[in-house]
Amino acid sequence: MTQSRQSQVSLSDTPYYHCISRCVRRAYLCGEDKYTEKSFEHRRQWVVERMHYLASLFNIDICAYAIMSNHYHLVLHIDEALNESLSHEEICYRWCQLYSKPILVERWQSEQIVSEAENKAALAIIEGWRGRLVDISWFMRCLNEFIARKANKEDECSGRFWEGRFKSQALLDEDALLTCMAYVDLNPVRAKMTVSVETSEYTSAYERLLPCKKVGVAQQQEKPLEYTFTKKPLFGFVGDESQHNSENNIPGIPFSLLDYIELVDWSGRIIREDKRGAISNQRPRLLSMLGLDDDTWLSLASNFGKDYHGAVGSLEALATYASNTGKRWIASKNQLRLH
Template sequence: MTQSRQSQVSLSDTPYYHCISRCVRRAYLCGEDKYTEKSFEHRRQWVVERMHYLASLFSIDICAYAIMSNHYHLVLHVDEASNGVLSHDEVCERWCQLYSRPVLVERWQSKQTISEAENKVALSIIDNWRARLADISWFMRCLNEFIARKANKEDECSGRFWEGRFKSQALLDEDALLTCMAYVDLNPVRAKMSDSVETSEYTSSYERIHGVAQQNEKPLEYTFTKKPLFGFIGDENEQSTRGIPFSLLDYIELVDWSGRIIREGKRGAISTHRPSILTQLGLDDDTWLSLASRFGKDYHGAVGSLEALAVYASHTGKRWIASKNQLRLH
């Protein structure tokens, strides 16, 4: 049974969410269609440009992503704190980069409203926009509608491009976040599209390593200040308290090590270069590799400890959350 988005998102429990959108039927997001021999590789750049553009407007950060042939993954962080301190004018300028500005709001901004009632309505509209700027559903809507329209125009067709709705998964603790991010970054390696994360273009790990989404980056379609990927704050010299609570170097080492083993099929072999972060997580090699390979298949809905799942269930109106969603790391 389909669940409402409200019953899946609880920002009081976690700001982190794993989102997946998949093309309907045999539609191609990217890749090469062996039946028509058409290449859709250029569409990967569409997705990357659009999601970065939206991240610069929304109070939402991108933690991880992977653009595949008929679907894509995003791990998002909702920044309620920064959204709450935006001025009314900042909210207007951000939202009106995407949608037209109502006449009443224009009059309010230019101080031409003639009554308190008009001011109240204008501020109500702006407050609604503010809520949308921290709403995952609106972020995904602005991403998917844009890509669908552009793809349909290129394909000279109409109709649905995406499956009914994007899927979202609450990541309730740091372990679930790290595991999901690694699972997302390792998508091209598992699909045998790349030999390692270092060569996995159109993933967040590739962008963190090389600074761009792919090697021969074309000029962006948009003019905007690009917001960087959500940062790691586990490094000793990192003073920020806002970010992913692990070291970037440790994370890159972990996904690189995992990718090479998955690609080469050498599970069970004793590695002399075992990432230190696995000891921090209390995991043996096989358990971690199983999580990194099967996270998306084995875990559905919210993921976290049993305690976190119970609290999340109470906040989202559920009587229970399947115990199989407990991430058993320790």
């Protein structure tokens, strides 16, 4: 039975969610269609630019992403604290970059409201927008609808472009977050589209490595979309300065970026070789921190999306999540057995 999105999101349990959207057509979202011999590679840049644009408006951060041939993955962080701190004026500005402004709100902004009832009605509309700016359903709607319209126009057709609703997965603890991010960044390597993380374009790992290298040729050749905006960076890693950041209340992914890149690169090279003899003796430090053996980690990095559904975390976290979302229980197979 299909569950409502509201019953799958519990910000009191976790601000992290893994989202997947898949193209419904035989023709690819991106890549090359073997039947028509058409290339849709340029659409990857559509998704990346729209995704970053929306992140700059929504109070939602992008932790990880991978744009594949017929689907894409996103790991999102919802910044509820920042959302609550924004003024009504800022909420209006952000939302009205995406949708038209009601006359009542225009009057409120220009101080032409003549009654308390009108003022309350205008503020109620704005508060509704505030809720939407931390709603992953609205974020995904604004992303998928834009790409579908643009692709349909290019293909000179109409109709459904995406395979129904997007899928979402609550990541209930740090271990689930780290494993899911690595699984997402390793998508091109598992699909044998590339040989290593550093050559995996259109992934978050590749984007995080960009400051360390020259801008890729593919990105140099892409034409910008119709809008301009200040690009919001990917959600940062704060493990290197965890004590400093905790004292200053700076949010971030609680691991070191260098440790994460080392782990993903190490995993990718082994998965690409597709044999146990390829395992290097130089184990990434994060594996020791998590208490994982090589085989367990490689299984998680390869099958996370297939083996876990709905919510992922420890038994305690799953029980709390089930209680807060009105469920009796969460399948025990969703327990991430790391230790």
